[in-house]
Amino acid sequence: MKTLEKVLLVLIIVLLAAGVYVALRNIDFFNVEEIDVSVSGPVTYVSTDMQRILNPLKGRNIFEINLRSLRKSLEAFDGVREVKIRRFYPGKLIIDIQYNEMSLKAYCLEEQNPEASVSYYFIHDNILEEVGQNTWEEFDKLASVELNPAYAQMVMKWGSDNGFRDMVILAEHLADNNLITSMKYDNNNGNEFGRLVIDISSLNATLYVRELVGVQRLDEALEVISSQFSAGGGTVVYDLYPNTLVKRT
DSSP states (O other): OOHHHHHHHHHHHHHHHHHHHHHHTTOGGGBOOEEEEEEESSOOSOOHHHHHHHGGGTTSBTTTSOHHHHHHHHHTSTTEEEEEEEEETTTEEEEEEEEOOOSEEEEEEOSSOTTTOEEEEEEETTEEEEEOHHHHHHOTTSOEEEEOHHHHHHHHHHOOOHHHHHHHHHHHHGGGOTTOOEEEEEOOSTTSOOEEEEEEGGGTEEEEEOSOOOHHHHHHHHHHHHHTOOSSSSOEEEEEETTEEEEOO
């Protein structure tokens, strides 16, 4: 086949392909009717802001949608690690949103006006990262711990200390414990472990972890507190040390 004939053949094929593509983009049969979105990581639902991007795609021709642009838009959200999108013809988009793994959430309340001033953080790789409230709330699988504002700023500026890292291990371990209502960590001991306050309202109890303990010791203390629970009465306070659990009277 001569060179000119080859060029003409290629040109015809390209034109036919382009014509078919244009035709497909104007056939209602290929309009998007379903968007299947899954999320993985410490998030259980698709955020409202993401839905604002995805919902208008329904009814559009599946060939008109720029998957690369859509992927970049979704990956721009805080905490999103990777987004995978594929077309399932004739009219379905399958989207997998993978979030970064986080250890914990943290927040700080300004003592003078706690309702008006709240700071929100993610804890990952022993780093404290400030985020917006909406992003913070989306990571609903994570346990949260309250930090002293001054201590949080110190960690933000100078990095985590040994006490902070030890606290993260204990608090992350408690993430799946449904008895825990809230946790608060104060550190006035410099680089050493401070004080972790665990509220267990379902058992009318508060546990003060006064010194660093292991997760097994912490679990044992919670089992003792649970076994001593009796309905009625006021809140019972416990102090936990490496070798003893003290019940306040």
